Amino acid sequence: MAATGSRWLDPGPWALAAWGALVAVTAFPPASLGPLALALPAPLWALAVRCEPRRGFLLGWIQGLGFFGALLWWIAPTVARYGGLPWPAAVGCVALLAAYLALYPGACGWACAAVGRRRPGLALALAPFVWTGLEGVRGWALTGFPWGDVAQALWNQPLALRLAPWVGADGIRLVGVGLAVAPAWLLARGAVSTRALAVPTVAALTWAGLALAPSPLPPADATLRVGVVQGNIDQAQKWDRAYRRVTLDIYERLTLDLVPRRPQLVVWPETAVPLSVQDGGPETSRLLALARRAGVWLLFGAPGYERVDGRVEYRNSVFLVTPEGTWAGRYDKVHLVPFGEYVPFGRYLPFLKKMVEGAGDFSPGPGVRPLSGPGLPTLGPLICFEGIFPGLAARHAEQGARLLVVVTNDAWFGRTPAPYQHLAFAALRAAETGLPLVRAANTGVSAVFDRRGRPLTTTVLGARDAFVAEVELPPPGPTPQAAVRPWISPTSLALAGLTVFAILRGPRRHPRT
Known part of the structure; x- marks a missing residue:
């Protein structure tokens, strides 16, 4: 009983759920403080690399539950009014949908924890590719539902829109969450090393290079x-x-x-x-x-x-x-x-x-x-x-x-x-x-x-x-995005999957800290 009670008192999951809800309400329309969405996965990654895979999944799922519940609450009054469902059933529909969608950040938390047990630095470097690949699956599986993607939150950001004709929404997501590695490392380790800055630096340079490149759009005629x-x-x-x-x-x-x-x-x-x-x-x-x-x-x-x-x-x-x-x-x-x-x-x-x-x-x-x-x-x-x-x-x-x-x-x-x-x-x-x-x-x-x-x-x-x-x-x-974008999420998922498999099959090189 004591263990169960202490588990409920653990602030980590509650903080992640609150963080997910906060990002959903403020970063996405109508508030549209889009850049805040770039930091959405950082606290999850920071906590996941320091725990067991099962708990990593739970943390991701709880953050996703808070995020999607706050983002999609409007479905409840819609199905209650036009679907004829009683309010408890209407709220249950939103809860079920949020529970399903939360499986994807849950899977990302599991991957970060599984790799983080052996290679914490690599786990954080790999996290943007896991996130991007899983979001790609979410946009396709069961007919697809990409609502709540990071790119959606950046719809009114000129620098993000300049990336769009080059790499599309999938590319915006990858370079965007790549920046989240730096705060995740800071939260996990209390400091940011040169190694930790490698992924966000590449992401920032890629973003800047494409945003400042001459537009690929031909002149209007x-x-x-x-x-x-x-x-x-x-x-x-x-x-x-x-x-x-x-x-x-x-x-x-x-x-x-x-x-x-x-x-x-x-x-x-x-x-x-x-x-x-x-x-x-x-x-x-x-x-x-x-x-x-x-x-x-x-x-x-x-x-x-x-x-x-x-x-x-x-x-x-x-x-x-x-x-x-x-x-x-x-x-x-x-x-x-x-x-x-x-x-x-x-x-x-x-x-x-x-x-x-x-x-x-x-x-x-x-x-x-x-x-x-x-x-x-x-x-x-x-x-x-x-x-x-x-x-x-x-x-x-x-x-x-x-x-x-x-x-x-x-x-x-x-x-x-x-x-x-x-x-x-x-x-x-x-x-x-x-x-x-x-x-x-x-x-x-x-x-x-x-x-x-x-x-x-x-x-x-x-x-x-x-x-x-x-x-x-x-x-x-x-x-150009028509040729590039379809490959970004599958390639990210394949890269992440192969790396996770190789790490789990290999010897554990670093003790957990």
Whole structure:
């Protein structure tokens, strides 16, 4: 009993949980004190190299629990309100998600402790590669969820955005947490030696070299005037059939208000049109007539469907209409939200209910397909959740997109940090690909970013608004990060794994201190 009591009184785990929560609240949007995120792993590494592997894992898991719980708390009110769950179950959903995501810093703590028993200095030098590799796995495993990555916290830092076209979010993460080795060594040993400064020095030089190097972005060769409409439709009314006409009235009025400012393309948010336009009817005719009347290309989100092998597959889609009022193309969302747009293993878990409205589970589209038309620069659409994945934006760029367009509906999350955290990914996608990015959100935050990830225009969350911005368009083609970024996390993980294996298989060279 005494041992159990002393374990609960140990300040280390509680301090790590508090540190993780503090970084989540202050470093990430809306506070956006991004540089603080660079120090997130330092206390964990410092403690882990001095303990047993099992305790190293526990320390990492506890820090992760505090971090992800504080970062993602907004999921609870969302699933309670729209998922129909009682509050204890809604809080339990956040706890389960945080417990899963915390496994990754837990694994990093285990690796640091396992190597630190034999080579403490090497353990700290290896830690940034372990962290980067595991974060790469987190962004891929179980459909992927890179929310809370260090790079996301640096979305408004010019020096980080200058790295993006060279190495992408994965490279920003690696050099960023590489700097954390110095404070980790100081916390672990009480002083920083020349050896301890090797990794952070290389990280700092790499960062400075890439940030100060001539930009790899080619000069722009055209411009486009883009209008963005933020309808601010209440999620509780969005799918009410009686409210459809009001919704279309709002979007039509805001679009026509933009006409004097001469937009060439007008973008509406995800599922801005809450009906199936493929079925025709007066609402569809009204949309086509609006594009003709305004004389603009119109891109909007709406439910889509496809008949496949005698059955109907429902899609989350965006539709493109020409200024002449004819259909020009459709893009179907490729990366769906688990439990939001489909239920994983739904055949075996019939008691689970997805949050979104609709006739059935959504199916993913056939693949990344940019949209284009005569006189319109090629568009790379990303629907909501897709904007957090760098690979999808890169594939649009490789296929000739000259403008990224993110449409989303963050009304689910109300006035919580979620819309601001979601916005941060847009800056990274623009800076990585070297493409301007237009973001249309139902309730906000809508924005336009230039080719370097800098915001040109942003709206207020929870307001009805519309604006026009002019963006510079580059010639088509990928940036260097498209070739480099996909290898950074796997290479880091392989290097870390092989080193950990070699150290554990070899003789113990240093006694624990």
